[in-house]
Amino acid sequence: MTIAPDVPAGIRPTTDAALAAPKGKPKNLGQIIRWLLLFAGGILMIMPIVYMISTSLKWPHEVYNVNLIPEEPTIENYTYVLEDGRFYWWFVNSLIIAVITTICNLLFDSLVGYTLCKFRFPGRQLVFIAILSTLMIPTEMLVIPWYLMSQSFGWLDTYWGIMFPGLMTAFGTFLMKQFFESVPDDFIEAARIDGLNELEIWWKVAMPLVKPALAALAIFVFLGNWTAFLWPLIVTNSVDMYTIPVGLSGFGDEVDVAWELIMTGAAISTIPTLIVFLIFQRFIIRGVVMAGLKG
Amino acid sequence: MTFYRNLTIKQKQIVWAWAFLALPVLFYGLIRFYPTGTAFLISFQEWNLLGARTWTGLDNYIKLWNDPVFWKVFKNTFAYLLIGTPVSLVLSFIIAYHLDKLRFMHGFLRMLYFLPFMTSAVAMAWVWRWFYQDVPIGLFNNLLASVGIAQISFLNSTTNALPAVLAPAVWAGLGFQVIIFMAGLRAIPISYYEAAKIDGVGWWTVLTQITLPLLKPTMVFIVVFSSIGFLRIFDHVFNMTTNNPGGPLNSTKPLVLMIYDTAFNGFNMGYAAAQTVVLFMILLIVSLLQLRLLRSE
Numbered sequence: 276m277t278i279a280p281d282v283p284a285g286i287r288p289t290t291d292a293a294l295a296a297p298k299g300k301p302k303n304l305g306q307i308i309r310w311l312l313l314f315a316g317g318i319l320m321i322m323p324i325v326y327m328i329s330t331s332l333k334w335p336h337e338v339y340n341v342n343l344i345p346e347e348p349t350i351e352n353y354t355y356v357l358e359d360g361r362f363y364w365w366f367v368n369s370l371i372i373a374v375i376t377t378i379c380n381l382l383f384d385s386l387v388g389y390t391l392c393k394f395r396f397p398g399r400q401l402v403f404i405a406i407l408s409t410l411m412i413p414t415e416m417l418v419i420p421w422y423l424m425s426q427s428f429g430w431l432d433t434y435w436g437i438m439f440p441g442l443m444t445a446f447g448t449f450l451m452k453q454f455f456e457s458v459p460d461d462f463i464e465a466a467r468i469d470g471l472n473e474l475e476i477w478w479k480v481a482m483p484l485v486k487p488a489l490a491a492l493a494i495f496v497f498l499g500n501w502t503a504f505l506w507p508l509i510v511t512n513s514v515d516m517y518t519i520p521v522g523l524s525g526f527g528d529e530v531d532v533a534w535e536l537i538m539t540g541a542a543i544s545t546i547p548t549l550i551v552f553l554i555f556q557r558f559i560i561r562g563v564v565m566a567g568l569k570g
Numbered sequence: 571m572t573f574y575r576n577l578t579i580k581q582k583q584i585v586w587a588w589a590f591l592a593l594p595v596l597f598y599g600l601i602r603f604y605p606t607g608t609a610f611l612i613s614f615q616e617w618n619l620l621g622a623r624t625w626t627g628l629d630n631y632i633k634l635w636n637d638p639v640f641w642k643v644f645k646n647t648f649a650y651l652l653i654g655t656p657v658s659l660v661l662s663f664i665i666a667y668h669l670d671k672l673r674f675m676h677g678f679l680r681m682l683y684f685l686p687f688m689t690s691a692v693a694m695a696w697v698w699r700w701f702y703q704d705v706p707i708g709l710f711n712n713l714l715a716s717v718g719i720a721q722i723s724f725l726n727s728t729t730n731a732l733p734a735v736l737a738p739a740v741w742a743g744l745g746f747q748v749i750i751f752m753a754g755l756r757a758i759p760i761s762y763y764e765a766a767k768i769d770g771v772g773w774w775t776v777l778t779q780i781t782l783p784l785l786k787p788t789m790v791f792i793v794v795f796s797s798i799g800f801l802r803i804f805d806h807v808f809n810m811t812t813n814n815p816g817g818p819l820n821s822t823k824p825l826v827l828m829i830y831d832t833a834f835n836g837f838n839m840g841y842a843a844a845q846t847v848v849l850f851m852i853l854l855i856v857s858l859l860q861l862r863l864l865r866s867e
Contacts (some may be wrong), residue, residue, distance in 0.1 A: 286751070287594055287713065296745075306674075308671065309668050309671065309672060310672055310674055310675075310679075312668075313665070313668055313669055313679050314673065314675075316661055316665065317682030318682065318745070319678050320682055320683050320685065320686060320741070321682050321685050321686070321744075323686070323694060323697050323738070324685060324697075326701075326709060327693070327694075328695045330700075337706055339706045339712065341709060341712050341716070372592045381720075383593070383594055383597075386594070386668070387590070387591060387594045387727065389590075390587050390590045390591055394579075394584075394586065394590075395583065395588040396583060396584040396587040396726055397584065398588075399587070400576065400594065405598065406594075406604075409602040409603070410859075411850075411854060412602060412606050412850070413802060413846075413849060413850055415802060415804075415826050415846055416605075416606065416609050416846040416847070416849065416850050417601075417602070417605045417606065417609065417850055418725075418829075419608075419609060419612065419831075419833050419839060419842055419843055419846065420603075420604070420605030420609050420612070421605060422834075424605070425606070426811060439601065439694070442597065442601075442603055443594055443597050443598070444747075445598075448594075455843075458760050468592075473583075473586040477590075482861070499686065500611060501690065502689075502690050502691060502692070503688035504691065504804070504805045504808075505804055505805070505826070509830075509834055519690070519692075520691075520692035520805075523693060523696065524808070524809055525690055527699075527809070528812050530691075532707070534700045537696050537700065538696075538697065538700070540693075540696075541690075541693035541697055542693075542698050544690050544698060545689045545690055545694075545695045545787035546688070546691070548688045548690070549685065549688055549689070551688075552684075552685065552688045553681075556677075556681060560680070560684065560749055562751055563687075563750075564750065564753045564864060567746070567749070567750045567753075567791070567795075568750070568753060568791070
């Protein structure tokens with residue numbers, strides 16, 4: 276028996292007010308204990324990240340000590356890893372791939388989402404269902420055909436080869452379509468009367484109204500491509516073309532027991548996304564909720 | 571252009587719509603649907619990438635059925651799912667439930683729990699791999715040693731390795747689930763809680779009669795989402811066991827790793843394609859089953 280009626284997933288409010296961090300001091304002992312336990316849990320959660328950074332600042336002889344703060348902090352490991360040159364290239368490769376893929380997703384997913392949402396034309400339902408159904412196809416099923424395709428077109432070991440499978444996503448299209456629902460048709464009609472063509476209406480009228488959704492999509496696509504491993508591992512052969520995760524994986528095997536160097540490589544691959552997160556924290560969390568609940 | 575000008579508004583819309591969709595439709599056709607068909611096709615063939623493609627009918631599937639490694643891998647894949655999903659669901663609910671009731675430094679605590687979600691699986695797999703090393707290298711065993719407990723073999727043990735590999739995957743996904751749960755909790759109208767307060771109902775009744783039933787859509791989403799993630803686990807396993815991928819003795823090998831091995835180390839494309847079809851079926855059945863079970867009642 277339930278007291279409350281069922282709330283369907285679609286109508287949950289996800290406004291800023293619902294997500295804003297409430298402020299105030301704990302009132303009673305129970306609240307204080309709850310706070311302390313959650314704080315301890317939170318510290319435990321970030322320990323792997325803290326230890327990674329701490330170890331990357333240690334000299335080799337200190338690595339096996341469990342102390343958190345290095346006795347003699349050094350950036351020697353970073354100098355060593357960056358002077359080696361490969362990490363620099365992997366970083367650049369990952370950045371180029373993640374940025375281009377993100378831009379493509381923002382443009383195409385929103386254009387398709389907009390078209391499916393605001394236009395009435397024969398085949399609309401079919402296109403929508405076809406795109407949505409690709410959500411059920413796991414990437415792992417496609418890597419073999421993609422590999423064969425890349426082999427026959429000479430895409431192996433190129434940026435294009437790494438990027439092409441992710442240039443558009445059904446998830447992004449669906450997310451954007453949901454958000455374009457909130458753009459009033461009157462706005463579009465008014466712009467049409469003002470003489471804007473359809474491309475201008477999409478770009479100048481509709482797109483600025485869904486900026487939060489675009490930001491959420493950008494975060495997901497960027498993070499997904501920055502950390503992508505399986506496909507880049509398959510499609511790249513030469514060390515120069517590796518992305519950071521693929522490079523780090525091989526590097527870890529190569530230096531074997533030099534854990535301070537592995538931690539340095541891991542830190543180099545993780546710190547950029549952590550910094551982005553710390554700057555845009557509230558924005559990102561809001562984006563995650565929007566993408567999670569609407570997408 | 572005169573042709574375009576003579577069209578009605580409705581017809582112009584159709585032209586624009588298809589102009590916008592032309593490239594994406596081509597993309598989905600060539601990069602999603604065509605390869606899906608190819609994967610099914612290759613699963614009925616024998617092919618080592620260099621030689622000829624020969625039709626073998628159901629041979630790959632029969633071979634898979636009789637392959638003891640496949641059944642081991644099948645068991646592992648479901649072990650990741652059946653341990654990972656409930657553990658992360660319960661943990662993230664407990665954290666979200668209590669975090670929701672706190673105001674003091676709420677945003678800071680939330681950040682601590684969410685931070686791991688922003689990390690890369692490969693990087694963190696290596697960090698955890700280091701944690702799991704034997705004395706005097708690994709952090710966990712060093713901590714155990716400092717309180718006088720005998721060291722535990724994590725990644726080299728056939729029984730401990732799978733949960734050890736799973737732990738960082740649960741850890742990394744937890745923050746996302748906490749955030750989703752908190753949004754779900756916030757969406758419950760306060761009036762329900764006020765009504766319960768007036769009736770003098772205890773917190774346990776409130777939790778089981780109001781909070782949990784109303785969180786059902788959120789839970790359906792989290793369960794389906796995390797199940798798919800655990801069934802497709804690869805990055806963590808591969809990177810924590812690079813010296814012997816999926817080892818020791820295949821005890822951590824998930825289906826995706828078997829696919830990778832068969833296709834790109836063994837170059838047995840037909841056999842690997844058959845495995846991907848099986849993965850596809852598993853994902854399909856598991857998500858449909860969960861949606862069915864959790865949505866109904």
